[in-house]
Amino acid sequence: MLSAARQGQEGSTTGAKLEYQFLGPLTMRSGNSSISVSGERSRKLLAGLVVHANQKISIERLIDIVWGDDPPATARQQIQNRLGRLRLMVSHNAPGQRIQRHGDCYQLDAAEECVDGLRFRKLCGEAEIAHRHGHLPHATRLLRQGLTLWRGNALQDINSNALQADAVRWEESRLHAIEQLVNMEFSQGKSAAMIPELQSWIAEYPYHESLHCRLAEALHEAGRTAESLAVVRELRQRLDAELGIAPGAAVHDLERWILVGQESTSSTVLQLDRDAADALRRALTETTRALSILAIALA
Known part of the structure; x- marks a missing residue:
């Protein structure tokens, strides 16, 4: 299910932080290396954990994310097996990061800077504060920085009905940020x-x-x-x-x-055209009158 695809970096990724991206295709990175998670069900499971990073998510919710309304009888066991492999992969590639179990719930622990959605939300919050304090150029820079994190639509390669509401909420956040950026730039005459x-x-x-x-x-x-x-x-x-x-x-x-x-x-x-024409007619009239007076004087 799991494999590491080294891209642009030689050697082990041990010691690096894992970064999770879902504002576009679901991806994981460790340094300059991509970490590949194969299998549609495993990717759905990872997506559920990443979208709800640092939050407890029940195994029933994870089953719904993976299979929807028609889970197999072995769904719970399959989820636990796949989570076990994901936990090993996370601990191997990023010591200090982990997927924790809390009874029938699981939680992906990840620093804010390691999840693109959390970084985006933080930057938008900082932009709002800067805007309230009248620092428009700084606010627009923060919004632009946040919008660059988007590489497509949220969870665009994850086909899970249970995650559609989450994807829609993130898309609404993106549109709100775009609208705020446009309003700020317009207010600065740009x-x-x-x-x-x-x-x-x-x-x-x-x-x-x-x-x-x-x-x-x-x-x-x-x-x-x-x-x-x-x-x-x-x-x-x-x-x-x-x-x-x-x-x-x-x-x-x-x-x-x-x-x-x-x-x-x-x-x-x-x-303006009419005024110009009237002025020309007046000028011609005065010129004609002046020429008539001059002609009489010379006669």
Whole structure:
């Protein structure tokens, strides 16, 4: 079930800390070496322990994570056997780290910096504190650092219905961090600089109205109004065609704001044109009058 794939480092990994990553494909690393856990059931079991790192998780919950509603009669014994092998692997590759047993519960002990989800949560918390104290540049740096930990969707290669709610919660945390970052950057006048990132994010979240609105706003403020309106209209069409729903009020309000701004700008330009024409007519009239007076004087 278990094998170590050395990548870029020779020799034993003994003494190094194990790092667990689930913000994307489930992986384990020891230094520069990857630790491979083969077998779908073993990976599901590890995923359950990692997502709930430093928390007790019952063997019944682990059985549900691995088999769902149809566990075999030997499920409890299989879980215990696989956990035994996982415990040996952890203790061999990272002395001081362990999977503990507490009666019918198990717990993966891991330092905060060794689990990408825990690091992400910590960085987001620090960013919130920095934001409350008015340190926006520092807050945005912390959020960006946290978002770089994501390598895909949470638990994206783990097919377990019992872990879907956990995956959704982590995805919601990621979206919240993205929205906070965008709001902070906009408040610092950096909306135009956010356009490429917003374009990338809406490709990943094609139904997310807030991100579409922010992209449309940034494009409009950058003078790219036609592209801005196209973002809103493409969102409306996608929601209608693929989900059968209409966008929320915020989308309609933004589109109206862009259109009114466009009409206001057009009206201003038209008024300026009219003022210029009136000034030219007045100038021509005064010139004609002056020439008439000069002609009379010379006659």
